[in-house]
Amino acid sequence: MIDVRNAVVEYGQGPQAVRAVDSVSLEIARGESVALIGPSGCGKTSLLFAMAGLHDLTDGRIEIDDSPLDGPRKEIALILQNAGLLPWKTVLQNANLSLLLHKIYPQKTADAVLEDLGLGSVKQRFPAELSEGMKRRVGIARALSTEPTVMLMDEPLASLDTLTKERVQDLFLELWIQHQFSLVLVTHDIEEAAFLGQKIVVLTERPAQIKMVVDNPEMGALAYRGTDAFMAVVSQLRKALEE
Ligand SMILES: Nc1ncnc2c1ncn2[C@@H]1O[C@H](COP(=O)(O)OP(=O)(O)OP(=O)(O)O)[C@@H](O)[C@H]1O
Numbered sequence: 001m002i003d004v005r006n007a008v009v010e011y012g013q014g015p016q017a018v019r020a021v022d023s024v025s026l027e028i029a030r031g032e033s034v035a036l037i038g039p040s041g042c043g044k045t046s047l048l049f050a051m052a053g054l055h056d057l058t059d060g061r062i063e064i065d066d067s068p069l070d071g072p073r074k075e076i077a078l079i080l081q082n083a084g085l086l087p088w089k090t091v092l093q094n095a096n097l098s099l100l101l102h103k104i105y106p107q108k109t110a111d112a113v114l115e116d117l118g119l120g121s122v123k124q125r126f127p128a129e130l131s132e133g134m135k136r137r138v139g140i141a142r143a144l145s146t147e148p149t150v151m152l153m154d155e156p157l158a159s160l161d162t163l164t165k166e167r168v169q170d171l172f173l174e175l176w177i178q179h180q181f182s183l184v185l186v187t188h189d190i191e192e193a194a195f196l197g198q199k200i201v202v203l204t205e206r207p208a209q210i211k212m213v214v215d216n217p218e219m220g221a222l223a224y225r226g227t228d229a230f231m232a233v234v235s236q237l238r239k240a241l242e243e
């Protein structure tokens, strides 16, 4: 379980300090998926990076499976916008980066994950030779390679065209069901939040505080998009964001 208690993130100190996250408390069960949605610049990335162990909290605490989070961990994977691929490395080298960072490579490689994601035939290609959808899948392969129990995503599908975006959302849903990791997805896309979040946390303007939590019990199937329940959640989220 991820347990965020009264988390505060500030940049700088003293009177000049900028508060990005203000006393956020959130529990995410093992295997649960949570979408975080809120206005631009409200503090979403700051909160997510704190959950990745990349930011120290100014106040409050974060525990993962009852142990205090004090830095990056092998079981926590992070996927960033535009996948963060290194252009001078091949698909396979890019996918192996997390394993390398955690000193698991070369005992284990990302080969099998790339095969699973349909990237087996492009392993020796470079990112510039891939479509946008394929690049995102390489980023996903990198994140999955360490078999994380927590998957954190920061607007992983921003700037994709609608069809490609929906295809990769479908893939996220299937991987979440298959691997049963806890998923925290930061997005500004209301439909993405409604498709992938069992629980959708709406944040306020900066500093981010929790404005509303919307339950979304019927999510979990590819056919959910377009159902009445889905549309009801979408309109509830739209209203919450506009208020
Ligand atoms: N390293 C930093 N130093 C100072 N201020 C920062 C730093 N990083 C972020 N901020 C400020 O903190 C606030 C929240 O930033 P953050 O990136 O967490 O927001 P966000 O919700 O992810 O925004 P976006 O929707 O644009 O991705 C912003 O006002 C930003 O200017």
Ligand SMILES: [Mg+2]
Binding pocket: 044, 045, 046, 154
């Ligand atoms: Mg951000």
